[in-house]
Amino acid sequence: MTNSINQQLHQITSGISVIRSSEATDSDSLLGRVAFYLNEGYRLSLVCAKPLPQTILVTYCLVGKNPDRRHEIQLEVKRERPELPSLAKISFSASRFEREMADLYGIIPLNHPLPKRLVRHGHWPEEWYPMISSQEKPKFESDRQVGYPFQEVAGSGIYEIPVGPIHAGMIEPGHFRFFALGETVIRLRIRLWFLHKGLEKLFVGKTPAEAITLAEKISGDTSFGHSLAMTMAIEDALGITVPTRVASARAILLEAERIYNHIGDIGALANDVGFSWGNAIALDLKEEMMRLNSSLTQSRLLRGTLGVGTVKISDHLDLIGIDRIASKFEELIEILTNHSMVRDRFHGTAILGVAQAKEMGCLGVVARASGIEVDARIDHPFMTIGPTASTLETGDVNSRFLQRVNEIRASVSYIRELARFLRVEEPIAQVSTPPRESGFSLVEGWRGTIAHRVEIKDGIITNAKIVDPSWFNWPSLPIAMTNTIVPDFPLVNKSFNLSYSGNDL
Template structure:
């Protein structure tokens, strides 16, 4: 009996109706049968889901197979389409979000509860065709949503603990509902969406420059990565070739951002394990990175420094000296902190074997960044599919199998070391020349997509620019969409006191997820 030949992603794209101007990867409008075939490949683990988003009467899905990336689109008569989440759980929350924003109804969706819309917007399906105009002329607002129904858990002596959405300290809002047996967590269920900013709605109808600024504000700790993803998508759509010096300066900013956030995370994880000394020392190093970034590029977080067509700030001799001094200081001080972490038994007792994420779940959810790499998923968008100048730089992608808090700390430690090396290589090989070119206004709609590596993992940006240069539709997908559900799985069987530790080791973005 011969085995059925499995289609490649490129075969599905070519079988559909190709959409012109899509770069660098192709998009095709497909039939429901082809859509369902793609869902089958996802369900059987042959492909990975990179994103799912909506438009009025259309749903899109970005896919990754072993050799290629592509987007398939399905027309949704009456706003209905076959659910992906019914067979591939990583799509569940993305489908629920598209239902809230566009009114698209996935048929067979196992969980139809609202996700982003908590009944406080004053309008249903705000991005659906004509929704804003209808709301403006309406005499009443939609009724508020009923209280969120958390899933039940059965068993003897179980109790529930609600946490959030308002938290102590400076932290974004999110609700966590624990079901516990004594101190042991038997289920965690999240309710997010409290940080919804309407980013994608604000982008629609905006000039490219304004949409780029909005993209950089999706998740503040990843402003460089989001700006880079949007800029690369816009440049792909418009056929813009960025000056070489700007490409290398972008990589420098990206590695400085990765350095700052990893240093901050390492200290914060240790702080949640009651080891404040590491928190203090890592906080000092993070502050050094932020001050150097401000001195060199004019902003501590380097916000709005990457723009479509290049970069807004150049690097002079004083800046080169400042970055080299920063790298030298971290190289001198960081190894002592690593040794302190590794040799503190009370700290290891809290992090080793805590919050384990199984490798098969990391693969199923295509978990990016340190979450995926700590659980054996060897993926880094800088390397594959790759983008310049990383194809000319030498770096390793650290991967571990243990999947616990300790492994996620060690991935960060190794990535700090790799970022220091990358920064040194960039400074040594930084080319001269201009740092920015203008971007044209297209005379017809053009599409582009980009996948870049932020500190949390891969960030996807897809957009369509209409005639005259206005953004018609833009979707940005944070790595946290695929990491938040995994936190629920990793925390099971741990004690309640270890939740802050596990949560910080994931460090998912609220605002990046809530859009």
């Protein structure tokens, strides 16, 4: 066993510290080492791989809270026979990262209970692994018909409803296969990755500025969240500390993105139960918020605002405008929560229990609506003050609706608190610690915790790993749909509102 453990205290911003540690291990010790940290309250935030001349370096990033702790476990596998022991029996999230690495790097997870492909599509050449191959673009076999191995459900009266991957409207592609008895869903299977675009490989060779711009395209409705995560990962690798004024401006824009997206989701939920008036009002409020975004940053989607150590934001933060939106929002919520049609469709629909959410490794709104306290703004902060924490316990559509309501309220209050830091005059960002080979960041986007890890050499990105919270949350949707009626699926799906693009990297 090789366990060389190094630990240091790294200052992120004034009053904020992170306890970092790392170790190298081998295949025989991997399961025990990861299990140790999981038992200590850490969670697996990402797993990434990097091809080396003779081996592939695999890194497991585990994070803990109170205090903010970040631990990396690394091991190398041989390129001629890449394999490692599966961690599926101790971590569902690890099992999916293993399947992803098998598809993209050819690393075989030994004794994996469900070794079928995840990202890989049937027309890819069998021995082609896009993240390690140095060959020319392969010849894709478009006429090759390889069906996806869905688990079948059989029995008297059970039938299938296939939906997608192409949908009506502007929704992104995903295949949903319902096994139903009457109107009741017995099992739902989801097939994603129709949008797989090799995005992580596109980061390789980019400068930090180019990488930040590219990160805005990971998931369009989370342009700022992902670009902030990339910016902070790059700053972490370069040892750069940003002043409080810059950090607070970033936090304000992160909350602005949360507000306009949550308002849009609330309107869509109302629309999915036939209450179109509620959706119309919500869309009007969302438009007001996006115009406020534009007045702050010259971008409705908050794009083009970030740079290494910097942020572009107007000196005039329209708190009166935010208060006006908040006041109108409260009027809308008063009507929605007291409308019998809304209550009837929201309450008790598609329950995701706390134990189920924990086992799936859920994050963000989905996790907090099921009673799990997980929020990077509190657990892994980059500001000395954080928002008011809130969780609910029911785990149904109504809980996910109310969780968004509570988070909008908390975001409005948090922006007011953060505004006072914008008036502080401070020196520019500076290098406060020696640069490292890699940088890692955790940012609470509006869907949940975003994780980015980058490696930089000579000012160029050499490796990148992106994890959108939808990666963790998609597997929980079929669980919530069990014993729910088929006509409620659009409502349930919107209550989760997971990203296809952020998942299908």
